[in-house]
Amino acid sequence: MLDVNKDNFDEEVLQTAGPVLVDFWGEKCEPCKALMPEVHRLAEQYGDKLKMCKLNTTENRRLAISQKVLGLPTFIVYKDGERVKEISGGENCTPEAVEALIKEFMK
Amino acid sequence: MGKVYDVAIIGGGPAGLSAGLYASRAKMDAVIIEKGKWGGQAATTEELENYPGSMEHPTGPKVMERMKIQAEAFGTECLKEDVTGFDFSDQIKTVKLSKGEIKAKAIIYATGAQPMLLGAPGELEFRGKGVSYCATCDADFFTELDVVVIGGGDAAVEEAIYLTKFAEKVTIVHRRDEFRAAKSIVENAMQNDKISVIWNTVVEEIYGDGIVEGVKMKNIKNGEVTDFRTDGVFVFVGTKPITETIKGLVDMDAKGYIIADEEMRTSVEGVFAAGDVRVKSLRQVITACADGAIAAVNAEKYIEKNFEHILLPDAKKEGGWV
Numbered sequence: 001m002l003d004v005n006k007d008n009f010d011e012e013v014l015q016t017a018g019p020v021l022v023d024f025w026g027e028k029c030e031p032c033k034a035l036m037p038e039v040h041r042l043a044e045q046y047g048d049k050l051k052m053c054k055l056n057t058t059e060n061r062r063l064a065i066s067q068k069v070l071g072l073p074t075f076i077v078y079k080d081g082e083r084v085k086e087i088s089g090g091e092n093c094t095p096e097a098v099e100a101l102i103k104e105f106m107k
Numbered sequence: 108m109g110k111v112y113d114v115a116i117i118g119g120g121p122a123g124l125s126a127g128l129y130a131s132r133a134k135m136d137a138v139i140i141e142k143g144k145w146g147g148q149a150a151t152t153e154e155l156e157n158y159p160g161s162m163e164h165p166t167g168p169k170v171m172e173r174m175k176i177q178a179e180a181f182g183t184e185c186l187k188e189d190v191t192g193f194d195f196s197d198q199i200k201t202v203k204l205s206k207g208e209i210k211a212k213a214i215i216y217a218t219g220a221q222p223m224l225l226g227a228p229g230e231l232e233f234r235g236k237g238v239s240y241c242a243t244c245d246a247d248f249f250t251e252l253d254v255v256v257i258g259g260g261d262a263a264v265e266e267a268i269y270l271t272k273f274a275e276k277v278t279i280v281h282r283r284d285e286f287r288a289a290k291s292i293v294e295n296a297m298q299n300d301k302i303s304v305i306w307n308t309v310v311e312e313i314y315g316d317g318i319v320e321g322v323k324m325k326n327i328k329n330g331e332v333t334d335f336r337t338d339g340v341f342v343f344v345g346t347k348p349i350t351e352t353i354k355g356l357v358d359m360d361a362k363g364y365i366i367a368d369e370e371m372r373t374s375v376e377g378v379f380a381a382g383d384v385r386v387k388s389l390r391q392v393i394t395a396c397a398d399g400a401i402a403a404v405n406a407e408k409y410i411e412k413n414f415e416h417i418l419l420p421d422a423k424k425e426g427g428w429v
Contacts, residue, residue, distance in 0.1 A: 026244065026245075028153075028243050028244065028246075028247065029243070029244040029245075030144050030151050030168050030244070031144050031151070032244070033144075034143060034144030034145065035144075057247065057248070061248060064248065065248060068236055068318050069235065069236070069248075070236050070237045070248045070319070070339065071234060071235030071237070071239045071241075071244070071245045072235070072241075072244045072245055074235045086235070088234050088235025088236075089234050089235060089240070090143070090144075090151075090240075090241065090244070091221065094142075
């Protein structure tokens with residue numbers, strides 16, 4: 001799963017054709033960290049069908065805020081650089097919800 | 108028939124982990140089933156100053172991680188699975204999972220509680236865009252910004268103090284004219300220059316453009332409505348029990364909390380409740396742990412009384428009921 005940050009976000013997400021899923025997480029976000037192994041598992045399972053990235057907001061706070069992300073965990077799907085769908089909050093971001101999001105946008 | 112556990116514990120917070128520790132220390136075959144993050148609500152609070160022995164910046168996540176390690180060290184199995192329901196009709200009880208099922212002689216239901224929503228317009232729309240229920244998760248984003256904290260209990264005032272480490276200004280909005288939080292916490296908050304309080308006031312709307320820009324507040328004494336600019340809104344207006352999977356199977360009070368006696372027994376024999384999910388006056392890590400211990404000990408007594416024949420050493424060696 002690709003790590004995106006302030007240096008490569010534009011290239012890997014905003015300028016990428018087609019859908020990209022970004023997992024916004026933080027070092028102090030326990031729900032995010034609990035979810036991470038599941039997200040990695042999903043990335044392995046669906047990685048060839050949907051581009052999936054993760055963004056450490058603790059190290060890229062301004063970038064996250066520029067994407068209007070002020071709460072974790074948040075998953076956003078970008079399509080041709082435009083955000084098309086997102087889910088946010090510990091109760092909403094279940095492995096099932098993330099998988100459903102992947103299935104909705106994978107090729 | 109497949110494996111039958113002595114006790115299946117639903118929920119991996121302080122109550123469930125303590126129940127696991129006590130059950131496995133008593134040589135019971137115990138499994139804890141947790142669907143989300145281990146440690147429950149306690150794992151999302153930074154300050155854990157009121158748990159005896161936890162001094163010098165013991166963070167919630169750290170203490171909870173130790174609780175899990177400790178339970179596992181004595182043999183408790185920790186499973187990450189989603190419980191969908193139960194069947195209590197037989198003496199051996201069934202826990203239905205999204206994938207498969209688990210059988211156990213006794214059940215300890217320790218799913219806890221979750222934050223309640225404020226119910227104001229804009230709240231859901233700005234979730235993750237300035238509206239938060241988890242200060243440790245999201246405080247970072249509000250470095251040098253202004254935030255509003257809604258509520259007046261321990262959680263609201265404690266998290267307001269935590270937020271001052273990041274935010275420039277923290278305004279607590281409370282609908283009453285005094286806090287319900289413990290006096291020492293309130294004192295700390297009152298001495299903090301970054302914290303101010305707006306009393307007798309409710310937030311009626313959260314607004315913004317893509318991200319939160321402010322709230323509309325109403326003074327409930329004089330009806331005056333004011334506009335308050337802020338970058339973030341942290342909601343701590345109480346909790347509600349997590350009981351979807353057990354609703355209708357055990358007795359609950361009008362608010363949906365499970366009714367259990369001093370021995371943590373619910374209305375169904377062999378089914379115990381522990382922690383924030385049950386009717387009680389104080390919902391803290393320490394009372395959750397106590398509940399878990401009591402539930403485990405009484406589950407053991409229940410099993411000894413009702414399943415005597417299968418607690419023979421031989422059967423035990425095989426991993427329970429055969």
